[in-house]
Amino acid sequence: MELRHLRYFVAVADAGSLTVAAERKLNTSQPSLSRQIRDLEQEVGVQLMHRSSHGIELTPAGKAFxxxxxxxxxxxxxAKEAALRAVQPARPTFAIGFISGxxxxxxxxxxxxxxxxxxxxDIRLSSEYSPVLAKALMRRRLDVAFMRPEESMEDLRYARVRTDPLVFVFPSDHRLASxxxxxxxxxxxxxxxVPSKSAPSVRRAVLEFFRRAGVDIKPEYEVHNVVHAISMITSMRGMMLLPAYTQRYLPESMTTRPVSGxxxxxxxILAHHKANKSPILRLLLSKIGELAGAPA
Structure with missing residues (x-):
């Protein structure tokens, strides 16, 4: 099993589509990517994902993997970064994670x-789902992360940077566009x-919003990220609630409207491990007001 197999598997799982992962993330062909996934499954000894009308879905084994x-x-x-640092002059290093976008x-x-x-x-950057960022903070792989609040954050401390409103997103020629x-x-x-469990905070906000409004929604599918959302909304002519800042990613064929009421x-939030005493961290926390003023 090689690292490229793991990268390909994660890319497909995140995209929810072999085609999207091949073309937009991995710069390879879909048949080649399919072969790599089959090779990985053969190496592991179980089926990790299967195709459906909704795209690629992970099997229980795939979710565990x-x-x-x-x-x-x-x-x-x-490990790569540690090797590089060993041959470079020592200088301050600070690892920052962001939820994508x-x-x-x-x-x-x-x-x-x-x-x-x-x-x-030396600023090290990474972009990931919020639960993945939380795990990286817990393992001290990151110094700070701009992320969503997670349910299990006992060893993390955080400060709110801003509050993002959710907006309805749908095709520009939808009946509600007027x-x-x-x-x-x-x-x-x-x-x-609705957002998948890879974005639990947004998912909870959406489901709780409709519960309070007394609207019994029956979500057709779950989406994993903004790219997946764009693909599903465009192809299925559906709609969903997303943080307002995602508007900058939308094509002209899609539009947004605010929620009434x-x-x-x-x-x-800006989160960090409670044991992190870095002066660089203290500086960043002291500038939270400037960060909050950055345009969303």
Missing amino acids: LDHARMALVQAEA AEISLLPTVDRVLRDEFAGI KTSIEPKEIANETFF EVPTVDL
Whole structure:
């Protein structure tokens, strides 16, 4: 089993599609990627994923394998970085994680704040799902992470950076596109998608919002990330609730509308391990106001 097999497996699991993973993440062909996944399954000895009308779905064995595959890749990258650091002059190093997309608005401010005080700092960046970032913080693979609150964070401390409103996302020619805002009851009979468990905070916010509104939604499918959401909404002509900052990723064929009435929200936090006493961390925490002022 080679690291590339693990990278391919994780990419397909995240994308929910062999085609999307091959073309947009791995720069390879779909038949070649399929062969690599089959080779991995043969090596492991069980089926890890299967095709369905909804795309690629992980088997129970695949779901169990996924977390270990992610950690193996993280550890391999850490080993590589440790080897490189061993032959380089010592300088301050700070590892920062972002939920995918948040770095676009926050990184310029973070980079300026840190380099103003630590000119020679080596900033290591990663972009992942919030649960993966939490695990990396717990294992001290990251110094800080811009992420969503997680349910099990006993050893982590955090400060709120901002609160992101959720907005309805759907095709631009949808019947609801003529409205300036949308009430929950108006989507009762629509094809509706919810975030998968890879984004538990957003998932909880969406489900709780409809529960409070008294709307019994029956989600057609779950989506794993913004790219998957765009693909599913476009192909199935459905809709879903997503954080407002994701609007910058949408093609012209899709649009957003705010929620009418009580708006569901999710917090973006800056989290770190409680045992981390780094002066670089203290500096970043002291600048939380500047970070909160960065455009979403």
